[in-house]
Amino acid sequence: MSVFMDLNLSYTADRDALQSLIESAAHLGFSTVAINYVFEPTAKKKQEIPTPTPISELIDQLPIVQGRSRPIRVLNRLTIVMSDSSHFRPNAAEYRSFDLLALQPTTEKLFHAACMLYDVDIICISVTEKLPFFFKRAPVNGAVDRGLVFEVSYSAAIRDSTMRRYTIANAISLMESCKGKSVILSSAAEKALEIRGPYDVTNLGLLFGLSDGDAKEAVSSTCRSVLLHAVSVLRDQEDGQWDHLHHEELQ
Amino acid sequence: MVRVKSRYLLCELVVSDRSRLLLLDDRAIALAVKAAVARTHGDYGAALCSVGFSVKYLNAHTGIVFLRLPKRCYRLLWSALPFITSVETRGQRIPCFLNCLHVGGTIRTCQKFLIRYNAQQLHRMLPKCKNEEEKQQVRQAILSCSLTRGNNEALEDELGGEEEDEEE
Numbered sequence: 001m002s003v004f005m006d007l008n009l010s011y012t013a014d015r016d017a018l019q020s021l022i023e024s025a026a027h028l029g030f031s032t033v034a035i036n037y038v039f040e041p042t043a044k045k046k047q048e049i050p051t052p053t054p055i056s057e058l059i060d061q062l063p064i065v066q067g068r069s070r071p072i073r074v075l076n077r078l079t080i081v082m083s084d085s086s087h088f089r090p091n092a093a094e095y096r097s098f099d100l101l102a103l104q105p106t107t108e109k110l111f112h113a114a115c116m117l118y119d120v121d122i123i124c125i126s127v128t129e130k131l132p133f134f135f136k137r138a139p140v141n142g143a144v145d146r147g148l149v150f151e152v153s154y155s156a157a158i159r160d161s162t163m164r165r166y167t168i169a170n171a172i173s174l175m176e177s178c179k180g181k182s183v184i185l186s187s188a189a190e191k192a193l194e195i196r197g198p199y200d201v202t203n204l205g206l207l208f209g210l211s212d213g214d215a216k217e218a219v220s221s222t223c224r225s226v227l228l229h230a231v232s233v234l235r236d237q238e239d240g241q242w243d244h245l246h247h248e249e250l251q
Numbered sequence: 252m253v254r255v256k257s258r259y260l261l262c263e264l265v266v267s268d269r270s271r272l273l274l275l276d277d278r279a280i281a282l283a284v285k286a287a288v289a290r291t292h293g294d295y296g297a298a299l300c301s302v303g304f305s306v307k308y309l310n311a312h313t314g315i316v317f318l319r320l321p322k323r324c325y326r327l328l329w330s331a332l333p334f335i336t337s338v339e340t341r342g343q344r345i346p347c348f349l350n351c352l353h354v355g356g357t358i359r360t361c362q363k364f365l366i367r368y369n370a371q372q373l374h375r376m377l378p379k380c381k382n383e384e385e386k387q388q389v390r391q392a393i394l395s396c397s398l399t400r401g402n403n404e405a406l407e408d409e410l411g412g413e414e415e416d417e418e419e
């Protein structure tokens with residue numbers, strides 16, 4: 001049995017909904033999930049980056065993963081929707097409290113900069129609108145060399161039919177440029193009914209243009225490599241959770 | 252040799268509200284799957300679905316569904332299953348989703364997997380039992396798991412009863 005991870009569960013202020021979401025993920029067999037805080041800075045007023053609530057406050061007892069004997073591991077993740085290069089400040093202090101960092105660029109220049117320069121782990125491909133730019137081989141290959149991954153989320157496709165078309169179109173154009181490697185699939189689920197089991201997500205990968213082996217990797221080993229990349233960048237030295245991960249992975 | 256091969260998909264129907272599961276029947280599930288396949292793959296999908304597809308078994312207490320799909324196109328039909336968001340039955344719409352547990356070539360292999368899976372579920376339920384009597388019942392059920400028909404049904408009743416108790 002390989003390790004399945006879902007690295008994008010939307011944060012909602014409703015504790016019960018979040019709790020049932022995590023329990024549902026554990027029931028389906030995901031051994032690691034990440035709660036995603038989306039930060040979308042607008043030019044008008046200065047907004048603060050949200051601080052993550054500690055896991056122990058969110059849920060009392062972590063449910064045990066289906067098919068294993070360990071409880072599910074919950075991480076924190078920040079996604080910054082960038083429309084301007086000033087939105088992302090490298091090495092800001094607030095980023096330290098998150099385990100994973102993700103960027104969602106909205107223009108071609110930002111995409112290029114994010115792939116080559118910025119210090120993040122995941123680059124999100126937007127699924128709710130037609131992509132205004134095409135993927136070029138150069139930044140994509142640069143990102144793959146640095147260890148970044150591209151993320152496609154599928155819950156918009158489940159909610160709405162027009163979104164389905166955009167999701168599949170954007171995903172297929174991504175696969176053409178990156179040849180199916182370094183891709184992760186995740187839900188951006190807000191409710192417990194929007195998440196899908198790992199084998200179903202693997203099958204969705206086939207719809208997006210991945211091959212069989214690549215689709216399974218997109219849910220398991222590529223996600224694990226993202227976590228290792230985040231650890232290796234030494235971004236979060238103070239967080240006790242990462243020391244635990246370090247020991248586990250290195251054994 | 253000439254033998255019609257098919258794939259049996261073992262799925263679990265996950266609902267937020269367990270009591271409404273009992274209202275479901277296999278025709279409602281079949282309709283929901285056909286509608287989803289038609290929405291995702293259009294007329295081609297609808298045509299594929301009309302030939303080899305059927306719902307072989309549905310357990311309303313635990314939410315286990317057996318689907319039979321033809322071997323040549325089971326991946327295509329399977330890829331439409333994540334898009335099911337609700338099932339309509341008797342005028343009510345129940346929000347749910349299908350989680351695929353196992354794909355097998357024959358019903359017997361799926362049954363073997365289901366027995367192991369049910370035993371795992373009972374193991375998971377053991378720490379949550381509220382009193383000693385329930386614990387005894389669960390242990391009995393685990394010990395009596397086997398492939399003979401009578402015991403299988405007893406196991407499923409136990410599972411259904413335990414899960415209803417757990418939700419209260």
